[in-house]
Amino acid sequence: MIADTLRKLGDRVDGRGGVRLGTERAKRWSLSLLGLVLFLGGWEAVTRGFGLNPQYYPGPTDVYRELSRIWEPILTVLPNTLEAAGVGFVVALVLSIAVAIPLVASDRLGNALMPFVIGVNTVPRIAVTPLVIYWVGFDIGPFDSVGLAAANYVMAVWVAFFPMLIAAIDGFRSIDETTENMLIVYGARTWQEFRYVRLQRALPFIFDGMKTGFILAMIGTVVGEFVSGTPGIGAMASSVIRRTAVGRAIAIVLVLGLISTAVVFLIYLVESRVVHWRESSIVGEG
Amino acid sequence: MATKSHAHRRFVRTRHWVTSRVPTVIAGVVFLVLWQLTAMVIDNNRIFAYPEYTWRQVSERSDTVFIRIVETFSSIAVAFVLAVIVGVLLGVVIAEVYTLRQMAMPIVIFTYAIPHPILAPVFIIWFIVNPGAEIVLFSFTGPSAYLLDSVTAADAAQSFAIDGVTTFGAWVGFFPVFLSTITGMNALEERFEQLGTVLGATRWQMVRYFRFWRALPNIASSIKATVQLSIIGVIVAEFIASSEGIGYQIVLAWKGADLGYMFGVLLIIMMGSYLFYQTVVWLLKVLTPPGTIE
Numbered sequence: 001m002i003a004d005t006l007r008k009l010g011d012r013v014d015g016r017g018g019v020r021l022g023t024e025r026a027k028r029w030s031l032s033l034l035g036l037v038l039f040l041g042g043w044e045a046v047t048r049g050f051g052l053n054p055q056y057y058p059g060p061t062d063v064y065r066e067l068s069r070i071w072e073p074i075l076t077v078l079p080n081t082l083e084a085a086g087v088g089f090v091v092a093l094v095l096s097i098a099v100a101i102p103l104v105a106s107d108r109l110g111n112a113l114m115p116f117v118i119g120v121n122t123v124p125r126i127a128v129t130p131l132v133i134y135w136v137g138f139d140i141g142p143f144d145s146v147g148l149a150a151a152n153y154v155m156a157v158w159v160a161f162f163p164m165l166i167a168a169i170d171g172f173r174s175i176d177e178t179t180e181n182m183l184i185v186y187g188a189r190t191w192q193e194f195r196y197v198r199l200q201r202a203l204p205f206i207f208d209g210m211k212t213g214f215i216l217a218m219i220g221t222v223v224g225e226f227v228s229g230t231p232g233i234g235a236m237a238s239s240v241i242r243r244t245a246v247g248r249a250i251a252i253v254l255v256l257g258l259i260s261t262a263v264v265f266l267i268y269l270v271e272s273r274v275v276h277w278r279e280s281s282i283v284g285e286g
Numbered sequence: 287m288a289t290k291s292h293a294h295r296r297f298v299r300t301r302h303w304v305t306s307r308v309p310t311v312i313a314g315v316v317f318l319v320l321w322q323l324t325a326m327v328i329d330n331n332r333i334f335a336y337p338e339y340t341w342r343q344v345s346e347r348s349d350t351v352f353i354r355i356v357e358t359f360s361s362i363a364v365a366f367v368l369a370v371i372v373g374v375l376l377g378v379v380i381a382e383v384y385t386l387r388q389m390a391m392p393i394v395i396f397t398y399a400i401p402h403p404i405l406a407p408v409f410i411i412w413f414i415v416n417p418g419a420e421i422v423l424f425s426f427t428g429p430s431a432y433l434l435d436s437v438t439a440a441d442a443a444q445s446f447a448i449d450g451v452t453t454f455g456a457w458v459g460f461f462p463v464f465l466s467t468i469t470g471m472n473a474l475e476e477r478f479e480q481l482g483t484v485l486g487a488t489r490w491q492m493v494r495y496f497r498f499w500r501a502l503p504n505i506a507s508s509i510k511a512t513v514q515l516s517i518i519g520v521i522v523a524e525f526i527a528s529s530e531g532i533g534y535q536i537v538l539a540w541k542g543a544d545l546g547y548m549f550g551v552l553l554i555i556m557m558g559s560y561l562f563y564q565t566v567v568w569l570l571k572v573l574t575p576p577g578t579i580e
Contacts, residue, residue: 028388039393
C-alpha cells in the first residue's frame with residue numbers, strides 16, 4: 001500500500017497536470033526542492049515575524065544553533081542507540097527468515113502457528129517495554145546500566161521481528177499455482193523448492209520488510225532508552241522534556257530522522273541492485 | 287413454514303457463530319495452562335507471576351486500573367478519529383494537487399522514516415508550554431464511578447481531549463490513512479474518468495462522486511493499521527511523558543518491581559486493544575457500503 005503510493009507519488013499520476021518525458025524529472029526535483037525551501041522559509045518567517053520565544057517556538061536557525069551545541073553529546077550516545085538498533089535489526093532479519101522457512105515448508109506447522117504470529121503482530125508490542133527491561137535487568141542486578149542496556153537490543157528484535165516474519169512468509173508463499181504444479185511434476189525436494197524458486201520470489205517482500213523493520217528496530221531501541229534511561233538518543237530526548245527545550249527536541253528528531261532515512265535509502269539502493277527484475281520503492285510495505 | 291425456516295436459519299447462524307469461536311476459546315485455555323505451568327516451573331512471583339497472584343495484585347487496585355484504562359482508551363479514540371479525519375482530508379488535497387504533491391514529497395518521506403517515538407517529546411513539550419492549546423471536547427464521569435463503590439465521581443472525571451498524548455497518537459496513526467487515500471484516489475479507472483468527462487463533472491464533483499469512493503476500500507483497510515498505530519502512539523506518549531493512563535501504570539509497576547501488577551496491566555492492554563480493533567472493524571463493516579472490506 002505505502003510502497004505503491006510512494007512509487008506513484010514520484011510518477012505523474014493524475015492524468016491531467018504535469019509534463020511528460022525528459023523535462024518531467026527535472027520539474028519534479030525542482031518542485032520537491034522548492035517545497036522544502038518554502039517549508040523552511042515559511043517556518044523561519046513565522047517565528048521571526050511574530051517575534052516568538054525561541055525556547056518554545058524555535059525557527060530552523062534556532063534548531064541549527066541548538067544542534068551544533070548538542071552535537072558533541074549526541075556523538076557520544078549515538079553509537080549506543082545505533083548499535084542496539086542495528087544488531088537488533090540484523091538478528092530480527094536472520095530470525096525472521098529462519099523461522100519463516102519451516103512455517104512455509106510445513107503446512108501443518110504453518111496452520112498451527114499462523115494465528116499466534118498474526119495475534120502477536122496485532123497487539124501493541126511496545127507496551128511490554130518495562131517488562132523486558134525488568135527481566136533483562138534482573139539477572140545482572142536491577143540498577144546495572146550495562147544489564148539495562150541489553151534490554152534495548154531485545155526490544156529492537158521484539159518490535160522488528162514479527163512484521164518482518166510476516167513479510168518473509170508472504171514472500172515465500174507468493175508462488176503461483178502453475179509453478180507449484182511444475183515443482184510437483186519435477187519432484188522437487190523442499191530445499192530445492194526454496195533454493196530455486198521461493199527464495200527469489202520472496203526477495204522483494206523481504207526487502208520491503210527490511211525497510212519497515214529497520215524503522216521498527218529504531219523505535220524499539222528508542223522506547224527502551226526512554227523508559228530505562230540508559231545512555232542513548234532516547235534518554236536524551238526524554239530529558240529534554242523537563243527543560244521544555246523544544247529546539248533541542250527537534251534537533252534530536254532531525255538527527256535520528258536523517259539516519260533512518262539514510263539507512264532506508266541504502267536498503268533501497270541494495271534492493272534495486274539485487275531485485276533487478278522488479279521496480280523498487282523507497283519506503284516498504286507498512 | 288416461513289417462520290420455521292427463519293428460526294432454522296437463525297439456529298444455523300448461531301451454531302456457526304459458536305463453532306467459529308471454539309478455536310479462540312481453546313487458544314485462551316491453552317494460554318492459561320501454559321502460563322500456569324511456566325509459573326510452576328519458575329515458582330517465583332518476582333520472576334514470573336502466577337495467574338492467581340496476577341489476579342490478586344490487579345484486583346487489589348482495580349479502581350485505579352479501571353480509571354486509567356478508560357483514560358487511555360478515551361485518548362486512543364480521540365487519536366484514532368483525529369488521525370483518520372486529518373489523514374483523509376490531507377490525502378484528498380495532496381492527491382488532487384499535483385504541484386503540492388511534488389513539493390511535499392521529500393517532507394513526507396522524511397517524516398515517515400523518523401522513528402516516531404523520538405517525536406513524542408516535541409508534542410508533549412508543546413502542550414506543556416501552551417496550556418491553553420489543550421482542547422477538551424467532552425468531559426464525562428467514567429464508568430468506574432458507577433460500578434465501583436470506592437471511586438468517587440471526582441476521581442473518575444474523564445474527558446475526550448486534544449492534548450499532547452492524543453495529538454502524538456494521531457500523528458503516529460496518520461500515515462497509513464494519508465498514504466492510502468492518495469493511492470486510492472489516483473487508482474480511479476480510466477473508464478470512470480471518461481464517464482465523468484462525458485457527464486461534464488467538475489473537479490470537485492469528480493472527487494466527491496468518483497475518486498473518494500474509489501479510495502474508500504483503500505482507506506478502510508488502512509484504518510486497521512491506524513487503529514494499532516494510534517494505540518502504540520498513545521501508550522508510548524504515556525510511558526515517557528505523563529502520569530496519565532495505563533502506560534504510566536506499567537512504568538509504575540516496573541519501578542515498584544511489582545510483576546503481578548505488570549502482568550495484569552499488560553494483559554488488560556492486550557485485551558483492550560483487541561476489543562478496540564474488533565469494534566472498529568465491525569463499525570467499518572456496518573458503516574461502509576457492502577464489499578468495501580474483504
